[in-house]
Amino acid sequence: MVYILVGFNTTFQEDMYRLEVIRGYGCDAFVMLYDKTEDRLLREFSHWANRFYFRNRSFEDFLKSRNCLSLLSDEVNKKKEVPTFYATLHPSLRGNNE
Secondary structure: EEEEOOOOOOOOOHHHHHHHHHHHOOOOOEEEEEEHHOOHHHHHHHHHHHHHHOOOOHHHHHHHHHHOOHHHHHHHHHHOOOOOOOOOHHHHOOOOOO
């Protein structure tokens, strides 16, 4: 088990990247929110990762099922860039997500 601190001087994209790298090594991860953040996107992210929903569906699908997809689009609009979670991973870690 690897603990991942999110919301402390990182972007959501960096947090997602670190989770994917840990999972790419075959380890389980536990997402921990810094200072009980009020950031709804990070709360949903920790819920998705810590309850192993990631094994059955993507984060985007998880947000859709909870009617929270606008949180992700707000994050993208705030950064003025499109998230490229899988494109930044080493090819051996990408799996079937290309």
